[in-house]
């Protein structure tokens with residue numbers, strides 16, 4: 673099975689999360705200083721069909737891209753990797769059985785069941801995340817069941833790391849939000865388990881306070897294209913209004 677990369681190779685790598693099916697937007701984001709891009713096929717408007725164009729836009733800026741699949745389908749995982757993704761982030765993994773299935777979907781035989789065929793991955797720019805073009809297989813823990821089985825998921829052969837979904841986790845734990853102590857305790861527990869087992873750690877943040885709790889994660893998705901666009905637009909509008917009212921007095 674593919675050996676996990678040393679976490680030290682990836683520490684403090686900041687990512688941007690892309691939810692729009694927009695090659696121009698991803699070209700701008702991947703050229704904005706982020707170390708990696710997460711392309712989200714589970715939420716937002718990005719699609720499997722649109723993936724090659726989005727990955728190409730990342731490659732222009734030599735920024736590796738991970739793809740969050742919409743589910744556990746081996747066919748979808750294979751297509752995302754064939755399109756040239758540096759790895760996959762698979763949502764809602766809740767048991768070792770599910771973890772083993774997604775790990776198998778990421779690896780060619782004899783270790784796994786990924787099918788080989790003419791694909792874009794053969795011509796895509798080499799991944800900067802992993803040496804020797806190896807793909808990353810990250811399992812998302814984002815439910816009470818996933819939390820309860822964090823250890824068995826993280827130690828599954830072929831799972832390179834655990835990626836936390838704090839928002840679903842908070843819902844599943846019936847916490848008041850991502851910075852509720854219930855959620856933060858669960859996050860610290862999962863991060864500690866993954867680290868103890870020598871696996872990579874990652875998480876989506878979207879909140880400065882949450883990013884503090886996630887500071888040691890190897891892969892930290894700072895926020896989404898949607899949030900960047902909205903906060904940038906609001907900040908410009910506020911600045912312009914302030915400048916115009918200052919000019920009037």
Ligand code: 3PY
Pocket residue numbers: 814836837838839840841876
């Ligand atoms: C979550 O927080 O649940 C996520 O899936 C983030 O993308």
Ligand code: MG
Pocket residue numbers: 763814837839840
């Ligand atoms: Mg989620």
